[in-house]
Amino acid sequence: MKLTGFDLAEFRAGLDAWLDENASELAPAPGADDALAGEITQINKVKRLAWEAGWMRYGWPEQVGGLGGSTLLRGYLGEALAMRDLVKPGFWTMHEMLAPVVIAYGSPSLAAEVVPPFLRGDEMWCQGFSEPSTGSNLGSLACRAVRTDAGWRVTGQKVWTSLAHLSQRCLLLTRTGTPESAHRGITALLVDTDTSGMTIRPFQTMHGVEEFSEVFFDDALVPYSRTLGEENDGWSVAMDLLPFERSTSMWLRNAYLYTRLQRLVSTAPEGAVSAAALGDVLAQVFAFRAQSRITQYRLAAGEHLGPETSVDKILLSTTEQSVFDLAAESLPGEVLFDDSDDASKWRSEFLYSRAATIYGGSLEIQRNIVARRLLDLGAES
């Protein structure tokens, strides 16, 4: 099925039918555990099947094997997969966020080489931004890349790099200017994770998952063909990730929260859930959705997305915590004490939701952006 141009209704009907027809093939393999590697296997399987059937290719340009069309189609694909509980929201974000900047900033031949395997589930990528001394203040990063005859020679450390040990490539921000050059002296590179001199050491989150890693670079050599954008213009690459981190993948995250709230409503015993609290959380899910819907259409219309998407991030993070706070308050016996699969899933999700106001620019950073850029309150003291 090849859609011409933008037709969300046609895409929706066709995709829904395909997902229904292939439900058993798309479902996680029997006996697959909830461990991270199993989830990556699942997401890659779904991507592969959806790529082969064409659905994964809509909304992406032809130069990377796409079939064109609006980014709204990608948003709906994510929603449809989340509503059927086929993929985890966090991992779906990776290609939605990283592939567009490689298309925009990489050479055409690099994009054509590396993006299709990512979209069709042959690869996972990670984002090497944060460092031990660089959390919210990205402009202070220190991981150094030096020009040599053979390419960039990278030395330094990254941390909190989600999925690094399960990834084939890493979008890395490096310091190429002087230490004082701040955001003006950063260069973005796409590095293969099997590069010699690169060591990845995963560690556990508090919800018991080896989700992120420390990544060490010790004279790792990266070809110049892997430079994204101009030298010292990596800040633009990082900033251009934002529209994607805050748009197509957020639509899936909203659908995911809706499915979890629905699960709570359909399984909680009589009297366990406060009606007033549920109504408020439902309204928050709606608000996040209404806000995100406007952003989806702005992205699809080619509008520039800027600081106003901090509102989307704030609504995502606060809504996510509200959903799982409600679950934990309503089902204390399960979330705190039970070890059944269902209870373990609630517990893991509740614990994971604590990070929602920390990653991707903390809640405080988002409020600072709103205050400075949207309310024009001037500089902070």
Next chain:
Amino acid sequence: MQANERDLFAATLREAATAHRGGSLDDVLAPMGWSDAYEDDPRAAVPVLFELQGELNASSSALAAVVGSTVLPLAGGSAAPASIGGPGLVVRGLGFGGSFTGETIDLVASSSRGHQRVTVSTSALTIRAVDGIDPSLGLVEVSTASPVHPGAGPLFDWPAAVSSAQLALAHQLVGAARAMLSLARDHAVDRVQGGRAIASYQAVRHRLADSYVAVQAASSATTAAWEVPSPLASTVAKLLAGRAARLGAGHAQQVLGAMGFTEEHVFHHYLRRVLVLDELFGSARALAEDLGRQALETKQLPQLLPL
């Protein structure tokens, strides 16, 4: 209306309403043909007027026109303001004072055959001013001393009228929340303490940022309710707008400090207004509880907004 006509309509209305600040906007709306604009294109007429009313803390009887009933439900709920039973028609509701100058009014009543719109002689009604916390809103309580017997009226889609009212009130609350945020923002930038504008302190900035996010979310919900209309969308828009207004009032009051606590400062008029508006057609608290109860009874969340 075309986009340029909408802009012109909005600009004209703003100019007239600003000049008329303080009183009822009814005198402004009639010559402008707001009712015709409303019949013709509610999506153009409602957001513009009601956000302006919120922003300027102005009042009009336009809500009655949106509902299609001169008498509105009592505060706290959305039940029709009158009922027709054995003894006849009994009225108990609210209205805007200026709406009862003619010989008759139309109102919506529940009855065994559904909601009907009936015409009632104003002489049969007892009308008492409701001053309460917000006298300048111009609300009156309307009741019948004894049952009256109007002729049968046409059947009326009351739930649709409730949705329209909730959406209009959501716009008014959004307008008021924006106005309070703007008052607080300007004060924070101007007011110097400890040698710096208080807007430079993170405690102040984050309060205002939270107000901004809440009002933006409510505003996006009103947009959704126009683009993909549903009873749920209007209800949630009203709920979010009520929450945003209450949160925004609290943050604005705190940032305004002692100045915002004076009679002279305009802030308290907004505080009074949003507390009353939140109660009309269901408070945020009551609407949240209703939404939650329905979902728990059916064990099914309502369908949310499609892409």
